[in-house]
Amino acid sequence: MTSSNTRGRGQAVKSAARSTERETLTAAGRAGFVARGIVYVLIGLLSIRIAVGSGGGQADRQGALHEIATQPFGKTMLWALVVGFAAMALWRASRAVLTRGPRRKAGARLLDGGRAVFYASVCWATAVYAAGGGQGSSSNEQSQDWTASALELSYGQVLVGAAGCLLIGVGVVLAVRAAMRSFLRQMDTASMSGRTKQVVTALGVGGGVARGVVFAAAGVFVLVAAVRFDPDEAKGMDATLRSFAQTPAGPWLLVGVAVGLILFGVFSFASARWRRL
Numbered sequence: 155m156t157s158s159n160t161r162g163r164g165q166a167v168k169s170a171a172r173s174t175e176r177e178t179l180t181a182a183g184r185a186g187f188v189a190r191g192i193v194y195v196l197i198g199l200l201s202i203r204i205a206v207g208s209g210g211g212q213a214d215r216q217g218a219l220h221e222i223a224t225q226p227f228g229k230t231m232l233w234a235l236v237v238g239f240a241a242m243a244l245w246r247a248s249r250a251v252l253t254r255g256p257r258r259k260a261g262a263r264l265l266d267g268g269r270a271v272f273y274a275s276v277c278w279a280t281a282v283y284a285a286g287g288g289q290g291s292s293s294n295e296q297s298q299d300w301t302a303s304a305l306e307l308s309y310g311q312v313l314v315g316a317a318g319c320l321l322i323g324v325g326v327v328l329a330v331r332a333a334m335r336s337f338l339r340q341m342d343t344a345s346m347s348g349r350t351k352q353v354v355t356a357l358g359v360g361g362g363v364a365r366g367v368v369f370a371a372a373g374v375f376v377l378v379a380a381v382r383f384d385p386d387e388a389k390g391m392d393a394t395l396r397s398f399a400q401t402p403a404g405p406w407l408l409v410g411v412a413v414g415l416i417l418f419g420v421f422s423f424a425s426a427r428w429r430r431l
Contacts, residue, residue, distance in 0.1 A: 364414020
């Protein structure tokens with residue numbers, strides 16, 4: 155009887171520990187989506203300001219951090235973002251390492267692991283900026299510096315070309331999956347009203363397609379840099395977004411893409427609320 159009671163208490167403790175772990179990781183994921191949403195909304199707003207000729211600064215993550223820093227309680231908001239990105243890195247890492255099930259194949263785990271590393275680097279860069287370490291290089295400079303370093307390697311031109319093709323492929327996949335509404339499989343649509351589901355679907359489609367277009371366009375510039383063996387052809391997010399205003403469609407194309415990025419930011423907020431984590 156004593157042994158049975160001990161086992162029962164042990165199972166209860168393990169069950170409580172697993173429940174606490176799930177709640178912690180769920181909270182981390184939701185905080186991460188909020189942080190991602192804030193940055194995308196700000197990048198979209200900065201892009202609109204560029205399109206209409208009212209300045210705008212850098213339309214990338216660094217520009218978004220600068221915009222936050224200039225606001226009242228900006229330092230506090232920056233550190234809140236640090237926590238959010240750290241939480242996202244933790245949640246992605248947990249999915250790569252801890253999550254079990256037939257759908258969690260090696261490819262999905264590897265993708266989550268890569269995302270965890272990415273958000274960890276974003277967290278670190280944001281923390282450095284929040285601590286007063288400076289804004290660092292712009293996305294354009296980082297892209298050109300990486301391309302220049304890669305081109306100096308043996309088979310560097312092939313490596314850069316492959317990176318460009320990978321970015322193009324990622325952009326196409328993001329856009330196609332958004333257009334096909336694949337993201338709805340990850341959302342708790344049963345708890346949404348019909349109207350809410352329509353709004354979330356519109357946000358996911360519009361935002362996801364715009365995000366994919368930006369990724370693909372950045373990949374095209376990296377590919378051109380490889381073909382021409384010229385690192386200056388590579389562009390970060392800021393220069394990629396600005397390039398949309400130089401097309402025959404003019405600033406209106408940039409406005410359209412910018413609105414799409416804002417939609418993706420709002421969709422991230424919706425993911426924080428309704429995504430199954």
